[in-house]
């Protein structure tokens with residue numbers, strides 16, 4: 001049994017890690033931290049875990065957590081994980097960091113997040129479909145939620161050299177913002193509304209750019225996020241503008257499907273769907289559903305992806321990474337259907 005610790009277990013991704021781990025046959029949570037809830041049962045703040053988890057929140061040091069665990073998930077805000085990760089690694093634990101602290105090269109992180117990094121280490125970028133080196137790794141930076149849905153939606157087409165530019169338009173459920181109440185999450189502001197924000201400046205553009213540039217150097221990436229009145233889920237619409245040489249001669253639907261199937265042949269959590277993906281079909285699951293349509297104008301392919309931001313966009317992908325790091329089947333504990341409708 002893999003012994004698991006969760007630093008920052010009172011938040012949304014911490015609760016989701018516990019839910020998924022409770023279904024995992026080869027891993028068990030043994031330590032869950034919270035500064036403000038020390039001593040309280042996990043079910044006090046995560047009511048869905050009442051009767052399932054008998055753990056109490058603790059407030060131990062990094063070395064104590066590492067001593068008791070094989071793998072530790074750091075599910076704390078960016079700028080905070082860097083105070084935990086080096087000590088956990090030095091004490092011998094494998095670490096999956098859910099924050100943004102280790103997803104980008106040092107200089108790009110500091111520019112994008114406007115802060116000095118206090119404890120930089122190299123990590124493997126934890127998107128197994130694009131980074132097979134996750135297998136056996138000791139330290140993995142789990143990707144952001146938007147970058148997961150965005151990068152996976154078009155990676156095969158970008159890798160095939162079709163794209164000049166991709167313009168992403170993403171819609172997220174409100175849990176993407178974490179459990180601290182904010183003006184955006186206030187019910188009268190959010191209900192029956194759609195809020196676009198950081199139209200050209202969201203920090204996740206750097207992550208998507210990083211992943212797609214590896215596949216096609218020089219590609220141009222634009223990204224605009226929205227919050228919609230849903231709790232979970234991210235629906236991303238990618239407008240892939242083809243290179244000049246493909247204008248009017250975009251591969252047909254069968255050829256594009258083949259590009260996807262070949263690229264994702266070893267990726268059990270990617271489902272190429274015949275129509276338009278829906279959030280209901282992936283809610284609660286680790287799947288990323290992808291559908292596409294070639295624009296009759298001949299210069300654009302529109303791709304839509306759907307993920308659950310708390311699962312494939314965070315805690316599910318983190319467990320997928322843990323499985324690969326520990327040398328067990330990638331799907332272990334994660335082979336769950338979505339909660340349609």
Ligand SMILES: NC(=O)C1=CN([C@@H]2O[C@H](COP(=O)(O)OP(=O)(O)OC[C@H]3O[C@@H](n4cnc5c(N)ncnc54)[C@H](OP(=O)(O)O)[C@@H]3O)[C@@H](O)[C@H]2O)C=CC1
Nearest residue numbers: 008010011012013034035075076077099145176178179314
């Ligand atoms: N929500 C989402 O969809 C996604 C989130 N992420 C990332 O995952 C991480 C966690 O997100 P989420 O669960 O939503 O966040 P929440 O705001 O819901 O929870 C944050 C957790 O961090 C703990 N925490 C906060 N500050 C500190 C600190 N200084 N030291 C130790 N613990 C601290 C809090 O515990 P307490 O105050 O009780 O100590 C709480 O448990 C973030 O980096 C987020 O960006 C990534 C992808 C998707």
Ligand SMILES: CC(=O)N[C@@H](CCC(=O)OP(=O)(O)O)C(=O)O
Nearest residue numbers: 099100144145172173176177227
């Ligand atoms: C809806 C919403 O507010 N989403 C968050 C996504 C944050 C997240 O989960 O990403 P990181 O792990 O990179 O912080 C936002 O736009 O900031």
